[in-house]
Amino acid sequence: MRYAMVIDTLKCVGCSDCVVACQTENNVPIGYCRDWITETVDGSYPKVDIELKSERCNHCNNAPCVRCCPTGASHIVEGGIVLVTADECIGCGACIESCPYDARYQHPDGYVDKCTFCHHRIEKGELPACVSVCPTKCMCFGDLDDPNSQVSNLLKERKYKVLAPEAGTSPNIYYLIK
């Protein structure tokens, strides 16, 4: 099993519903977030191209954050999800330094926190909160190891990219592009 998220940059309108849904679902402290929207503007009016997308931890196959964690607090569970066990984390910050996507933060309580792919929800067979609220249905979550899953089919049919592939992390958030 290999969980992944496929996000259609052509459908995303940058409404930030996914950001708010995550903050609510996961009790993210105020001022922090586990996902966010980036807007890449290319050119200037009238010849302008704007790409909107929702970003978060990439649950990398080759996760540097897990590699560098001295206590094993950062670990990988079934489906390739990267999680942090709060009471094993010493707050050394190594994982934050190691993430090319800057997807982690220090929780005000001291431990390190980040996107969990809503592990508690998918265990119950539900979708991650961000995916379930997206009004344009631009996000799709599923198992890449299953060749018939919606995520696998989308990646077969459409052109896509991942973020900073040169960092060697083998990320699992795919962005559908033109």
Next chain:
Amino acid sequence: MQEEIFISGRHLPKIDPFLEIWHWQISTYLFLGGLSAGILFFAALFYLLGKENDMKATIKTATIIAPLALIIGLGTLFIDLSHKLYFWRLYTTVRITSPMSWGAWVLLLITPLSILWVLSYSTEIFPSLNLKFSWLKNFQSFLIKNRKLMAIALIPLSIILGVYTGILLSAFNARPLWNNAILGPLFLTSGLSTGAASILLFSKSHFERKIMSKIDLALIFIELFLITHMLMGMYAGSQVQLEAMQILVSGDYTVMFFVFVIILGLLIPAVLELTELIGFKVPIIIPSLLVLMGGLIFRIVMINAGQLTRYLY
């Protein structure tokens, strides 16, 4: 093509717009770790070479710095942890892939060892010291008998400690400034050099000073070579590495790097030590303190500038 990226809904404390996760505590810790590695390495090396009577500062007096520096270093490292109460989790596991785990374990071995080493020389370092309890005396004579074993253990441990202070950073491919394999040997060399410089501060014998300044001089040249090598590697590297190099050669940290690290911390001490070796009188305290200052500022620059470099945004 003009590309601009805006991020909305995100302003993470200590992460945006650039990382401020590691502060002076980590720079100090890396400096003190390297310094102790240097001192302990030379003490063990010259002990095994049978120079106990010629190199008193190296083998005996200067080694008091090592346990003090290690304990202060561990203290600053501890201050920088944000989930302090769980620090013991470091010692419930060994993570081969994590340099920080390696470092934690090496420190657990080398810190007590450095204390035992000083203890074994305590009556020589402090002649007025009177070991009151007979068990202390027995313990000391036990340590004296096992000095050779301690020295043999200290050599690899001090090298690992010295290299680790650099590998800790170079293992992070997310920070292009740190992500080069030179950092391990570079930090080791710098640590050995600061170790030699602090031994010079303690030494009273002409013979010993001469040996240690020659060693320090050689180390300074190796360090300059490795720094050049590091910059050349970045110059020939990818876009993110080029940007990282800019911070050092024409950016926010250029003055600190070239003036304080390269000129004041390496070139001037090298010239001063050379003049001294040729026979002119130079108070040894000047090049030694400059080397120590350069070593500390080098680590501050690397920690701070490294956190400015990133892949995205």
